[in-house]
Amino acid sequence: MMKLPPHLAHITLKDLLKPPFISCPQCGKEALGVMTIGNHQYSRRCYTCGIITRYALPKLNKKVIYLDQFVISNIAKQLDPDSTDSKRGNHAKFFMELFQILDRICKLQIAVCPESPIHQHESVVTGAHFENLREVYQHLSYEARFKSPDRVLHCQVVNSYQAWLENSTTSLPGERSIAIEGDLDDWTNWLRIEMNYILPGLSKELEATKVARTKHLRRLAELSG
Numbered sequence: 482m483m484k485l486p487p488h489l490a491h492i493t494l495k496d497l498l499k500p501p502f503i504s505c506p507q508c509g510k511e512a513l514g515v516m517t518i519g520n521h522q523y524s525r526r527c528y529t530c531g532i533i534t535r536y537a538l539p540k541l542n543k544k545v546i547y548l549d550q551f552v553i554s555n556i557a558k559q560l561d562p563d564s565t566d567s568k569r570g571n572h573a574k575f576f577m578e579l580f581q582i583l584d585r586i587c588k589l590q591i592a593v594c595p596e597s598p599i600h601q602h603e604s605v606v607t608g609a610h611f612e613n614l615r616e617v618y619q620h621l622s623y624e625a626r627f628k629s630p631d632r633v634l635h636c637q638v639v640n641s642y643q644a645w646l647e648n649s650t651t652s653l654p655g656e657r658s659i660a661i662e663g664d665l666d667d668w669t670n671w672l673r674i675e676m677n678y679i680l681p682g683l684s685k686e687l688e689a690t691k692v693a694r695t696k697h698l699r700r701l702a703e704l705s706g
Contacts (some may be wrong), residue, residue: 492649493528494528494531494633495512495514495528497516497672498514498515498516498526498528499514499515499516499671499672500514500515500566501514502514502597503525504685505527505529505532506528506532506534507527507530507532508527508528508529508530508532509529510527512527512528512529512530513525513526513527513534514526514528515534515671516533516668516699517670518538518668518669518671519667519668519669519670520538521537521538521540521667521668522535522537522538523535523536523538523668523693524536524542527668527695533591538668539668541590541666541667541668543590543591543592543593543623543665543666544592544593545592545593545594545657545661545665546583546592546593546594547595547597547618547627548583548594548618550603550604551618552576552579552613553600553604553612553618554610554614555572555576556576556577556579556580556612556617557610557616558573558574558576558618559573559577560580560613560616560617561613566662568663577604580617582620584620587623587669588623590668590669593621593622593623593625593665593669594618594621594622594625595625595627595661596618596619596621596622596625596626596627597627598624598627598629598630599627599630600615600618601615602613602687605684606688608684608690612677615677616618619675623669624663624670624671624673625661625662625663625668626661626662626663627660627661627662628630628659628660628662630659633659633660636659636660637659647655648686648693669693674682676678
């Protein structure tokens, strides 16, 4: 069969299904593949007759691991075949092994490493390295995202004020939910579609803000000294 050029290729229903393919209860063909995972269940669809079947999944209790920019940067260096930085010694070995462990426990639905707006802001100013950094934190996040620091702070203040009104000395529930978007303890779908878009001028604006803050802190230090 002649292979179609990329601009003429098309996606079939089978392309959207994941193996293993099992026997379809309706048509009997080995064409029932995994279609979606989520909402604590997964579904299979037959690419021949189109029947859909659903199966319940057990509940999860994933751990949340926050990766700072230092870790993301060093992992990206080890995964980049063109990088010459930190490619030898125990330093390189540690971050490669760390990535392998994190990748495995996230795929096993044991933990998740949410991405953060801070990751984006600290990565976009690196210029040519931005795409490599983004690939690391998006891959390990599995679509879990921290809210912006301002939103998290606001929720913490509101929750603390509510606890004060109720004369409660115990922390209120929902600490993870006020900081992270999405259902952390749901099963991760095998199919993920991402859009890489950055506001024009964001990098220059962040750089200008950094310079302005540094000048302000230096002036305060001189006044206090």
